[in-house]
Amino acid sequence: MSFMSATMGSAPGEESSGRGILLGMRCETTADPATMWDLASSFLLAHPVPNNVLVTNIAARRDGAVSDPAPATYAVVLDEAGRVVGAAMRTPPRAIVVSPMPAGAVPPLVEALARACPDARGVGGPATEAEAFATAWSARTGGGVVVERRERMYRLDAxxxxxxxxxxxxxxxxxxxxxxxxxxxxxxxxxxxxxxxxxxxxxxxxxxxxxxxxxxxxxxxxxxxxxxxxxxxxxxxxxxxxxxxxxxxxxxxxxxxxxxxxxxxxxxxxxxxxxxxxxxxxxxxxxxGYRPIGDVTAYGFTSAGGTTAG
CATH class of the missing domain: 3.40.630.30 (Gcn5-related N-acetyltransferase (GNAT))
Known part of the structure; x- marks a missing residue:
């Protein structure tokens, strides 16, 4: 199954800011976990702890161990060289999950997912990326966002x-x-x-x-x-x-x-x-033996009328 693509970049003559859309960034989406795995697994497994929720969920659906009541949406953000720099998924009825990614990857990801799953109920992920996504989603959809949970990620080696x-x-x-x-x-x-x-x-x-x-x-x-x-x-x-x-x-x-x-x-x-x-x-x-390695935040989305999305 092929990806659907949404591209966002600077207009001719414009320079991208460090917090803005990076030149040539594009986001591609698919409903097929095997396709997502083939494209994104190397990126995700380069940092398997912060990406573990994405890795385990994609793998379980690829292997048929889990099915969803409605088609899932998987997304990758690629830079101008075609390298994966960010990933996300939404498995109904759960919220969107995002990976670590550069700031400029967030706007095209939000644009693509606002089109692919406008009824998403929220987003969760590394604190910086989740906040950036929630803020951009609110600006894109006109809805509100509320913090639902703040969590800490721990790792154990012994x-x-x-x-x-x-x-x-x-x-x-x-x-x-x-x-x-x-x-x-x-x-x-x-x-x-x-x-x-x-x-x-x-x-x-x-x-x-x-x-x-x-x-x-x-x-x-x-x-x-x-x-x-x-x-x-x-x-x-x-x-x-x-x-x-x-x-x-x-x-x-x-x-x-x-x-x-x-x-x-x-x-x-x-x-x-x-x-x-x-x-x-x-x-x-x-x-x-667990040691903190980062914080994650879960946001809920509300519609423009104030009701919970999804």
């Missing part, structure tokens, strides 16, 4: 084993399904995520694929998910412990054990995101 609580790590089983769905619904509310209609199905396939773990102490007391390794990186999350089980070290032990398991299986590193509004999660993951 595990610092915490003091063990009672219990053990185990893979989730089919019998855990209803509890995991209920916990995921609680997680959505707690961190302010929109309700995901496909959460039950996603939990089922992730469980079948060996991607969901629980900490078991006389029964499941905490759960977390892990991605398949892509580019040598395993991403852990979400991580959730119900309120009445917190403060006992379950999440720390679970994430440490999952991280060690991933490293033992050949991953170069692990990563996760934490809510900046939750100092506890930021602290406990640093205690098991």
């Amino acid at each position: 595990v610092a084993v915490p003091a063990p609580p009672g219990g053990r790590l185990r893979l989730a089983e089919g019998a855990d399904r209803d509890l995991l769905v209920a916990w995921y619904r609680e997680f959505e509310v707690e961190v302010g995520l929109p309700r995901s209609d496909d959460a039950p199905a996603e939990i089922e396939w992730r469980t079948a694929d060996g991607r969901i773990f629980v900490w078991d102490d006389g029964g499941a007391v905490s759960f977390a998910s892990a991605t398949r390794p892509e580019g040598g990186v395993v991403r852990i999350g979400p991580v959730y412990t119900p309120p009445d089980r917190r403060g006992r070290g379950y999440a720390s032990a679970m994430v440490a054990a999952m991280s060690q398991r991933a490293l033992d299986a050949g991953a170069a590193c692990c990563m996760l995101y934490t809510d900046l509004a939750n100092p506890t999660s930021n602290r406990i993951y640093m205690h098991v």
